[in-house]
Amino acid sequence: MAVLVVAAHDGKTVRSNVANAVTAASQMDPDVHVLVAGNNAGEAAKSAAAIQGVTKVLDAEDAAYANWVAEDVAPLVVKLAPGYSHVVMAADSVGKNLAPRVAALLDVAQVSEAIKVVSPDTFVRPIYAGNAMATVQTADKIKVVTIRPTNFKAAAGGGSAPVEQIGGTGAGGLASYVGAELSKSERPELTSAKIVVSGGRGLASGENFKMLEALADKLGAGLGASRAAVDAGYVPNDYQVGQTGKVVAPDLYIAIGISGAIQHLAGMKDSKTIVAINKDEEAPIFQVADYGIVGDLFQIVPELTAAVEKK
Amino acid sequence: MKVLVAVKRVIDYNVKIRVKADNTGVETANVKMSMNPFDEIAVEEAIRMREKGLATEVIVFSAGPAQCQETIRTALAMGADRGVLVQSDAELQPLAVAKLMKAVVDKEQPGLVIVGKQAIDDDSNQTGQMLAALLGWSQGTFANKLNVVDGSAEVKREVDGGLENIKIKLPAVITTDLRLNEPRYASLPNIMKAKKKPIEMLTADALGVDIAPRLKVLKVEEPPKRKSGIKVKTVAELVDKLRNEAGVI
Numbered sequence: 001m002a003v004l005v006v007a008a009h010d011g012k013t014v015r016s017n018v019a020n021a022v023t024a025a026s027q028m029d030p031d032v033h034v035l036v037a038g039n040n041a042g043e044a045a046k047s048a049a050a051i052q053g054v055t056k057v058l059d060a061e062d063a064a065y066a067n068w069v070a071e072d073v074a075p076l077v078v079k080l081a082p083g084y085s086h087v088v089m090a091a092d093s094v095g096k097n098l099a100p101r102v103a104a105l106l107d108v109a110q111v112s113e114a115i116k117v118v119s120p121d122t123f124v125r126p127i128y129a130g131n132a133m134a135t136v137q138t139a140d141k142i143k144v145v146t147i148r149p150t151n152f153k154a155a156a157g158g159g160s161a162p163v164e165q166i167g168g169t170g171a172g173g174l175a176s177y178v179g180a181e182l183s184k185s186e187r188p189e190l191t192s193a194k195i196v197v198s199g200g201r202g203l204a205s206g207e208n209f210k211m212l213e214a215l216a217d218k219l220g221a222g223l224g225a226s227r228a229a230v231d232a233g234y235v236p237n238d239y240q241v242g243q244t245g246k247v248v249a250p251d252l253y254i255a256i257g258i259s260g261a262i263q264h265l266a267g268m269k270d271s272k273t274i275v276a277i278n279k280d281e282e283a284p285i286f287q288v289a290d291y292g293i294v295g296d297l298f299q300i301v302p303e304l305t306a307a308v309e310k311k
Numbered sequence: 312m313k314v315l316v317a318v319k320r321v322i323d324y325n326v327k328i329r330v331k332a333d334n335t336g337v338e339t340a341n342v343k344m345s346m347n348p349f350d351e352i353a354v355e356e357a358i359r360m361r362e363k364g365l366a367t368e369v370i371v372f373s374a375g376p377a378q379c380q381e382t383i384r385t386a387l388a389m390g391a392d393r394g395v396l397v398q399s400d401a402e403l404q405p406l407a408v409a410k411l412m413k414a415v416v417d418k419e420q421p422g423l424v425i426v427g428k429q430a431i432d433d434d435s436n437q438t439g440q441m442l443a444a445l446l447g448w449s450q451g452t453f454a455n456k457l458n459v460v461d462g463s464a465e466v467k468r469e470v471d472g473g474l475e476n477i478k479i480k481l482p483a484v485i486t487t488d489l490r491l492n493e494p495r496y497a498s499l500p501n502i503m504k505a506k507k508k509p510i511e512m513l514t515a516d517a518l519g520v521d522i523a524p525r526l527k528v529l530k531v532e533e534p535p536k537r538k539s540g541i542k543v544k545t546v547a548e549l550v551d552k553l554r555n556e557a558g559v560i
């Protein structure tokens with residue numbers, strides 16, 4: 001039986017992590033369908049059809065799907081699910097909100113944040129902030145799985161799967177979307193950026209993050225932060241990297257004024273190369289850093305910014 | 312309106328966990344246990360609602376071994392009114408916990424349920440959403456701000472791009488994110504008072520709930536270790552390494 005990937009999208013394109021979910025899904029079964037539920041989301045459905053490995057796209061149009069209200073999208077997924085062996089979503093804020101609701105309605109368990117598909121019913125997932133890896137097997141007939149995008153290569157583009165229009169399931173009236181306060185940024189999105197520059201409490205103020213912005217812009221990097229920096233109000237919540245924030249695995253992660261608590265490491269220790277800048281040579285961040293530099297960030301960061309070439 | 316909050320007993324967030332030698336799980340013997348930090352936030356939010364006159368009673372739910380009573384006591388010492396423990400020494404997975412909570416909700420009829428967005432041990436991030444589904448209720452997940460106004464709740468949610476505002480009908484399930492509030496510490500007099508507050512003991516059998524695990528844990532292993540790196544002395548050396556050794560800039 002085929003796998004159903006439920007895609008988050010903005011109406012025009014599906015999120016880039018859908019291509020990672022498709023790769024994970026094709027390891028469960030080669031027949032991969034993508035559900036794009038939206039209101040005038042035809043363009044997004046087309047973008048899903050272009051992902052290689054996708055065999056069919058279901059475009060479900062309904063005014064109720066305009067803003068990804070889980071209460072309204074879940075019934076649609078539940079209606080389609082019996083035709084599939086797996087329901088797969090990326091473990092982002094959309095997937096984390098929706099997938100458990102779907103699983104409970106189907107009376108099945110959910111495998112959260114799989115990082116490896118061992119076989120169609122067996123998955124590896126991190127527990128305890130990534131300090132242990134559990135291999136879990138599910139006996140449920142429909143398997144609901146969220147996958148950690150950074151652990152699966154994005155499927156290439158250039159595909160041309162057929163798009164099928166299907167009807168919606170309407171609004172249940174339980175919840176409505178009011179609006180969003182999104183952080184505006186021209187920088188690459190944190191979870192897909194090749195380079196991430198991240199700041200912690202050591203930055204001491206939001207104003208000082210400008211220094212990291214200058215470095216990030218020169219490197220073409222995304223900007224991240226520790227929980228302490230977010231809690232202190234230096235940067236918005238969506239910058240948080242870690243166990244309870246975003247998981248990133250860029251080619252280069254530069255941790256600046258971050259001590260390296262296990263909750264932070266959980267979100268970045270799969271990065272290819274890690275650089276730590278910290279004035280405390282005992283800081284735990286140095287245990288995972290490939291290159292550490294002990295010293296005052298207020299001196300080192302401007303020096304580094306001056307020394308790298310603009311990308 | 313009654314508010315029901317869930318508290319899970321987990322290994323304290325400061326403990327460096329160890330995987331058991333036989334790869335069946337994580338060492339929990341002689342390890343400091345605490346309330347899941349997200350649940351402290353849930354308890355705090357519920358108590359504030361009662362203090363503002365929005366809630367009449369705060370009931371604390373936990374599921375797990377007898378020691379979970381200590382976790383419930385911690386919540387009672389913060390200011391919650393009474394506890395309910397579904398005692399079980401069996402492994403409880405999120406779907407089972409959600410079903411147990413549903414049984415308690417059916418009995419207690421709260422107007423709002425608040426749980427943590429994720430337990431820091433199993434990191435599932437499922438229970439609240441599952442409970443909302445089983446009850447047919449709305450869900451306000453990853454709450455950064457909660458405002459209860461006549462029969463509905465305005466919830467500011469922490470999402471990938473920033474914050475999102477939704478309005479949901481009550482009764483509802485809320486899951487807490489880190490910035491919802493800063494939980495209080497229990498004062499000594501309140502810790503003493505909490506000892507006299509009632510905790511009702513229940514079992515899954517008595518509630519008629521099937522808690523059999525659906526996921527079988529085949530093994531638990533250590534994650535791969537990163538090989539240790541080096542310290543560089545100067546920015547010039549760092550840039551050289553990044554360019555010529557790592558090849559990342």
Ligand SMILES: Cc1cc2nc3c(=O)[nH]c(=O)nc-3n(C[C@H](O)[C@H](O)[C@H](O)COP(=O)(O)OP(=O)(O)OC[C@H]3O[C@@H](n4cnc5c(N)ncnc54)[C@H](O)[C@@H]3O)c2cc1C
Pocket residue numbers: 199200201202203225226227228229240241242243244245246256257258259260261262263264267277278279280283295296297298324348349431
């Ligand atoms: C339930 C829970 C969930 C959590 N989830 C997360 C999460 O997802 N992500 C996360 O990051 N944290 C998380 N945390 C918090 C985590 O435990 C740490 O408190 C946090 O990561 C610390 O942030 P920090 O490293 O910025 O601050 P600190 O630990 O205070 O470190 C600041 C560092 O900056 C250095 N420094 C200061 N000044 C300078 C200077 N001038 N030059 C150079 N270095 C300097 C210091 O030496 C220090 O090492 C969570 C905690 C809990 C309880």
Ligand SMILES: Cc1cc2nc3c(=O)[nH]c(=O)nc-3n(C[C@H](O)[C@H](O)[C@H](O)COP(=O)(O)OP(=O)(O)OC[C@H]3O[C@@H](n4cnc5c(N)ncnc54)[C@H](O)[C@@H]3O)c2cc1C
Pocket residue numbers: 127134317318319320335336337347349350372373374375400401402403404405408425426427428429430431432433434435436437438439528531
């Ligand atoms: C390798 C491994 C070993 C395990 N070993 C054990 C074991 O020895 N003993 C055992 O009991 N379980 C064990 N489990 C099961 C695991 O702890 C459950 O999956 C867990 O109870 C529910 O997942 P979660 O806490 O991550 O849920 P989440 O959905 O992340 O929890 C979210 C919120 O739900 C509420 N909640 C969840 N569980 C409870 C609860 N029990 N009581 C009150 N509120 C709750 C809390 O408010 C919590 O913040 C094991 C799992 C694995 C993978």
